[in-house]
Amino acid sequence: MQNILITGGNSGIGYATAALAKARGYDVTISGRNREAVAVAEEALGVTGIVADMQKTDDLLRLADAFASTGLNALVNNAAVAKFMPITAHTDEDYDVFFSTNIRGPLMLIQFLVPALAQRSGAITNISSAVTNNGLPNASLYAATKGAMDGFSRSLAVELAPQGIRMNCVSPGAIDTPLISKLGLSEEQIEAVRAHQKATIPLGRFGTPEEVAHVILAQLEAKYVTGAVWHVDGGVDSI
Numbered sequence: 001m002q003n004i005l006i007t008g009g010n011s012g013i014g015y016a017t018a019a020l021a022k023a024r025g026y027d028v029t030i031s032g033r034n035r036e037a038v039a040v041a042e043e044a045l046g047v048t049g050i051v052a053d054m055q056k057t058d059d060l061l062r063l064a065d066a067f068a069s070t071g072l073n074a075l076v077n078n079a080a081v082a083k084f085m086p087i088t089a090h091t092d093e094d095y096d097v098f099f100s101t102n103i104r105g106p107l108m109l110i111q112f113l114v115p116a117l118a119q120r121s122g123a124i125t126n127i128s129s130a131v132t133n134n135g136l137p138n139a140s141l142y143a144a145t146k147g148a149m150d151g152f153s154r155s156l157a158v159e160l161a162p163q164g165i166r167m168n169c170v171s172p173g174a175i176d177t178p179l180i181s182k183l184g185l186s187e188e189q190i191e192a193v194r195a196h197q198k199a200t201i202p203l204g205r206f207g208t209p210e211e212v213a214h215v216i217l218a219q220l221e222a223k224y225v226t227g228a229v230w231h232v233d234g235g236v237d238s239i
Helices: 012-023 035-045 057-065 092-119 140-163 178-182 187-199 209-221
Strands: 003-007 027-032 048-051 074-077 123-127 166-172 229-232
Touching: 003 012, 003 092, 012 027, 012 035, 012 074, 012 209, 027 035, 035 048, 048 057, 057 092, 074 092, 074 209, 092 123, 092 140, 123 140, 123 209, 140 166, 140 229, 166 209, 209 229
Parallel strands: 003 027, 003 074, 027 048, 074 123, 123 166, 166 229
Antiparallel strands: none
């Protein structure tokens, strides 16, 4: 049986990906830093849950150790933090949290999982964002981390290819997930952001986590694809 690890698998895109992978017969493990949320998702989906914070090296080592003997077919680096704020409001703590969670964490997890992925000629999908190509006010710090993810994914795709490991990115646009409610905005601001985003989407609607999940699984199973960024944004990137 193929196995898969999905970080941030207790909600949104990660949860939808776990559900789809489970339905397709994968042995699914999810991780998240909120113990209660992970437990709820674990029971609802019938998967294995591991509490882990992407900022903590010891937690990442524990995730990797879970696959040291079995090997790993697929890793989905989905866990991330996002918060809208103007450049004048950025603090040292903001930089540390954003880059530790969105860049350092995924890179270190890949580093620790290389032996397990090599055992099974595994694949990695990193979840990026359409904001790297389409500017969004007050999102510069988040965009910086996701742009860095696109860059390191292309380089690691070449570096890890000799070991049979593939690496790609999925870049979602406006997706209807709980993420926007965690950005520190008022209800009025959230509605304004939603209206602005919807008006710029050629398909005229937000995407669903399930639609992104189908692309993630397709990418993981596309054996002759590596170093690619697949855009799931309703056509925004084509404008």
